[in-house]
Amino acid sequence: MNNCRICGSLLGEPVYSSGGPSISSVRTVIDVPLSAFLCPECSHTQKPALQNSADYYDKRYRISLTSKDFDQVYDVVDGKCIYRTDYQSEVILKTTSIAAGSKVLDYGAGKASTLKKITAARPDIVPYVFDVSEDYMESWGEFLPKDRQAAYQIPESWNSTFSLVTAHFVLEHAEDPCEVLSNISQLLSPDGTLFFSVPNLLSNPGDLLAVDHVNHYSFDSINVALARANLTLVSVDENIFRGAIICVAKRKASPTADTRRDGGKCKDEIERIAVFWSRFDRLLEEAASLYTNVPSAIYGAGLYGTYIASKIAGRVSCECFLDKSPHLIGGEHMGLPIKAPCDLPSNIRVMYAGLNPNIARSALDLYKTRGIENIIYFDDGES
Numbered sequence: 001m002n003n004c005r006i007c008g009s010l011l012g013e014p015v016y017s018s019g020g021p022s023i024s025s026v027r028t029v030i031d032v033p034l035s036a037f038l039c040p041e042c043s044h045t046q047k048p049a050l051q052n053s054a055d056y057y058d059k060r061y062r063i064s065l066t067s068k069d070f071d072q073v074y075d076v077v078d079g080k081c082i083y084r085t086d087y088q089s090e091v092i093l094k095t096t097s098i099a100a101g102s103k104v105l106d107y108g109a110g111k112a113s114t115l116k117k118i119t120a121a122r123p124d125i126v127p128y129v130f131d132v133s134e135d136y137m138e139s140w141g142e143f144l145p146k147d148r149q150a151a152y153q154i155p156e157s158w159n160s161t162f163s164l165v166t167a168h169f170v171l172e173h174a175e176d177p178c179e180v181l182s183n184i185s186q187l188l189s190p191d192g193t194l195f196f197s198v199p200n201l202l203s204n205p206g207d208l209l210a211v212d213h214v215n216h217y218s219f220d221s222i223n224v225a226l227a228r229a230n231l232t233l234v235s236v237d238e239n240i241f242r243g244a245i246i247c248v249a250k251r252k253a254s255p256t257a258d259t260r261r262d263g264g265k266c267k268d269e270i271e272r273i274a275v276f277w278s279r280f281d282r283l284l285e286e287a288a289s290l291y292t293n294v295p296s297a298i299y300g301a302g303l304y305g306t307y308i309a310s311k312i313a314g315r316v317s318c319e320c321f322l323d324k325s326p327h328l329i330g331g332e333h334m335g336l337p338i339k340a341p342c343d344l345p346s347n348i349r350v351m352y353a354g355l356n357p358n359i360a361r362s363a364l365d366l367y368k369t370r371g372i373e374n375i376i377y378f379d380d381g382e383s
């Protein structure tokens, strides 16, 4: 990669690279290596686009289509799961003011569960959906007439009509995010609002491993990308949605680049994350060599656990995943059963911490007393 997708600056060597296989954000294994490049100017981190990416999102991405009710767990509070789309719809209603009767477009909608929930709370709004796949049409048909659904292409008649466009976790996938933002900008009415979310690499360092997340935004790169699309940032929040940056932007009359710089703080943190993952790869390799024939389990069937399995599966005696999500328990992932943590098989001696390192120790330390010889942590503490 030669140039930053956002500001055009020249890129150097990758800040992190790993041999294949890699994993996707929807926990699939893709047999390609991974390289991430960090922009010295705007601190945008980028990866090469996946080959055949149009086909990947059209036919293979299929987020949350496993079953009709499947949704990603956002959080577990007092044993109760809070689902991502429930929380997303709450956040939108909280952070934007939607006038009565407004047209609202969910851009890159997936099943459009979030928009469906917003519409249930606000029956006065007029919902529309768009995605680069027709896999979701059955879900869309549950609450939308055909003329408010668009797959692959957006009708020209939709230009300048929307009071609100939402793009939940879309821009991290885009090969040309500035073009996507320009397209969205065209769809907004003159006083229209764009609400979008992207993963926050700084609070969710595992995102660096998702080979289909080809963009990791900094505040600087968000500002530059919006300015290039004739949009301006109204608010940015990195606390309201764990692991994400939530942005609200408006159209503006004349584009002027936001020159705000964070003084290299973001860049330093990304470099630290890259070092963390290089160390993670090394620790995982050492543990896999040391415990090859010891019955093992991976705690967490999400992104971290999938990554661990992708690197050690077939080489160590790994018997199962453990996960708290009721939608995953009882199922299979990567050829291994997924069990509830309380059903940890008694023969397991080693556990790999497949959770965000920030929370792994507090979640897993209690298992140390249950016949587990070692829990392999990947944080900066002792493992």
Ligand SMILES: [Zn+2]
Pocket: 004, 005, 006, 007, 008, 009, 039, 040, 041, 042, 043, 044, 221
């Ligand atoms: Zn840049």
